[in-house]
Amino acid sequence: MNTANLQLEGLYLALAALMGSLRRHDILSESAIDAALAEAERAANDDSEIASERSEANRQAVAFPIRLLRLANAYGTAEMPSFSELAARVGQHNHQNEREEQ
Numbered sequence: 001m002n003t004a005n006l007q008l009e010g011l012y013l014a015l016a017a018l019m020g021s022l023r024r025h026d027i028l029s030e031s032a033i034d035a036a037l038a039e040a041e042r043a044a045n046d047d048s049e050i051a052s053e054r055s056e057a058n059r060q061a062v063a064f065p066i067r068l069l070r071l072a073n074a075y076g077t078a079e080m081p082s083f084s085e086l087a088a089r090v091g092q093h094n095h096q097n098e099r100e101e102q
Contacts, residue, residue, distance in 0.1 A: 009083050012065055016072035016080060023076070033073045041066045060094055067093065 022028040044062050054062075067090045072080060081089075 008065070012068055012072075013083055015069055019069065019073050020077075020080070023073075030073055030076060034070055037066050037070045037073065041070075064090060 019028075019033050022033065023030060041063055044066065045059070064087075068086050071086055071089055071093075075081070080086075
């Protein structure tokens, strides 16, 4: 696996842990974190100049970390699944959306 991918995996897990800490210390609520991440995903999708230049696979790649963090945020105080499980669930969600759009 590419070293950059491994570094990103660690970064996503670190961000998920920070989000959990913010929630446990009542600094941000689950809904506030989700709203911020949803805003980031909308911004990524709404950038028409970039979107027109990128393939669908590249647009999905940009959305992946945001979707993974939103999913991690939804776990709340429950034990966080592994990165590979979270990634698989994001992939399943993407495939479900693709089928619904067809």
